Amino acid sequence: MVIPGSDGSNDQLAQGFKPRHVTMLSIAGIIGAGLFVGSGHAIAAAGPAAIVSYAVSGFLVVLVMRMLGEMAVAKPDTGSFSTYAESAIGHWAGFTVGWLYWWFWVLVIPIEALAAGHILNLWFPGVDAWLFALLSIVALAATNLFSVAKYGEFEFWFALLKVTAIIGFIAFGFAVLLDWVPQRQVGGLGELLDKHGGFAPNGLTAVASAFITVMFSFIGTEAVTIAAAESSNPARNIAKATRSVIWRISVFYILSVFVVISVVPWNDPALTTVGSYQRALEILDVPHASLIVDIVVLIAVASCMNSSIYISSRMLYSLGRRAEAPQATTHTTRVGVPWIAVMASSLIGAGITLISYFAPEGLFQFLLASSGAIALLVYLAIAVSQLRMRNALLRNGEQPAFRMWLFPWLTYAVILFILAVLGVMLVTPEHRAEVTSTIGLALVISFVGIITARSKSQALTKKALEAGR
Template identity: 70%
Template sequence: MSIPNAPGAKGDLVQGFKPRHVTMLSIAGIIGAGLFVGSGHAIAAAGPGAIIAYALSGLLVVLVMRMLGEMAVANPDTGSFSAYADQAIGRWAGFTIGWLYWWFWVLVIPIEAIAAGEIFHSWFPQVQVWTFALVMTLLLTITNLFSVAKYGEFEFWFAMLKVTAIVLFITLGAMALFGVLPQHPVSGLPTLLREHGGFLPNGWSAIFTALITTLFSFIGTEAVTIAAAESDDPSRNIAKATRSVIWRISVFYLLSIMVIISVVPWNDPQLTASGSYQRALELMNVPHAKLMMDIVVLVAVASCLNSSIYIASRMIYSLSRRADAPAFIQRTSATGVPRAAVIASTVIGMLTTLLNFFAPARIFDFLLASSGSIALLVYLAIAISQLRMRATLERRDQALACRMWLFPWLTWAVILFISGVLVTMFIMPSHRIEVSSTLLLTAAIILLSRTSRRPNGPLRSLDPLRSAG
């Protein structure tokens, strides 16, 4: 099978990402508003021991990415894990995971748009939040309607700014902690542990509460396999991205969280009110901390909004290629952009944005709850798919370029761990509605997959970049 010669030929995507785009996307893909804002809630729940929750979550993501990398390097596909679940488990699994993942990212659109709108509203209070949210969504939708290279360029610079901000934060924090900046004195971790109840002030059980928060901070890491499928050398780029995930998590998450817990007392009321990074900068006496973090969070939000439109559009495009979504969704422009998929995803995102402002709050809350456990179901599908695909991949290619470590034991460990987390979340009253809503949505989609039928005849390749010829 060969790559399409003409851009957009026969509804195919094109390889528009440059190597630097994929590299930066893989590096900064896990840096979102959840890190800058949500980390404060994890630390407030578990104290300094939140670093254990981040380490466990990071380890899980590393293992999941390794499993996904094994499949994606051997068979790059824009549908990624949805396509692999289709092949390894069955059509119903690929159908279900694909639509669940699409729904997750469609709901991210209003969340990030509203977050951006609130920042702009704080600067320009005479303009309503929903106006800023819709304008932001519309502008980033336009960037996604051009070529994939344009999206890659926007996201490259968004990612560069996020990486720069994190590196500067870690550097400044380290200098303050080691006394290199005497004008920025901080207490340090030993003092904070002694004065605020130790490493685990709320006990070991609080680690699980923090774990739930941290797990969802990492969602999006797997999306690099979707983006890399539109690059010049998808197998090489995917292998590179999955291998670098360890140091990315170590640097951007673990080191920056270590700086925060070494500077900010876990029971500081401003930790969750103003955000952990902002509070750390304030305690380091950094001037204009709020303005700086508002700008950083705005960049992170814009990046996540931009990516959510891209990811949602590519997933529903892949579903359409497999006859699991309306046929018109797979149409592409002359530059190889699935514009129908972009517009369809964005329209739903805009409607949910308006629901947040003009419909009863319980409606939007229910929609958000329905996506609460999707990330864990995606990880579970990846693990099960890799478990079942290994034999097929080895028959196809005896020398797999990217292999899961200690197969099948680590794969089974991941499956059991994720299953245990889901069961525990269901038992916990504070998370039961999330799991129940997600499972209800999942059951409805599975039923839909059983009642719908693909057209007779062979399906087009699950890899749209290699389907022509």
């Protein structure tokens, strides 16, 4: 196989993203099956109160992005929070967070590929879904091997289509709810609450449980700091993306979920079978609702898979640059693409896709469980890193150009909240396997990180002694 631009590598990434690429990536680059499919499961579990889970999760993400923005504006880096954790907490923390984050996005590749394979198999039943899933990974890995500018352009249009679809859904939904569309009347949220058990029919415990499901939809918002490092003005692009996260979450998640819970009864079985958005369109009597949603979801999962390959490859590249991954992962093409990191992440994602089809089901479920709490651990590392980096600046009499609000109280609040959620997961039977397997994986990676740090320290000491002879 000939890798595009594989000659003339200098192991440096290119600054090929334009501001509009970074903006669109920050708006919708990671919206995938988690929103279009996962929201139905959250609503079915918590009822209309699932919107509280989305609001709380969104507020947490806003605070985390503000903290990450403070660090990223000061020091843009492809390794992002992994690099900051290494500087602020220690080598083992950066090593652990980096590999956990890479593992998370490698697992997202097969999740999105499975969704794409399922949709394409419905359209072309003569071809097995697993083959479509593999072909989708191959196609999107290929797009990642071209220049980052071409990847940014490709993802820009994918994200724009998702934005257009979600805004169209929200606009049409509100028009019907306000009785602006003839012959399409629905009772609205008030009528559904009266008929189906109120706002939180399954209690607050179900709302807390739905929070875990919802968090999966939000992770990836922080990846814009990784992408911005490959733009011409990373500090400005990061600050802009961080400031816009509030309205992005409000529009794309909370408003669209509000439309769903105002149209679809929470106990409608179709929420977990055909999905929340398709069921809402069916109730709103939109022709070809299934086909419309399938097309939008296919675009969304392809976009998210594309982003997954990009994010995982850049994190692997960053780990390699810090001698925490094989040195080969730092090799770039002449147009600045870390092609070995792209290929490695894609091949492992493809292998896990095959495992989901041909290996015992328990193995795939175990792999998925190992990533269940990674988002929370990453957010915890971001909060602790920001706390320590800001304190270090204050001791030197300095202030960051882009600041976290109400420091240090909101930072402490985020840390305590995440620890509380992990504690709740640990005592909740349906989430215990996720948190225990993720923490177990984190401990193993941390142990490896400590060993490698010790080896690097001994090597540097030996080198210094030899130089002093």
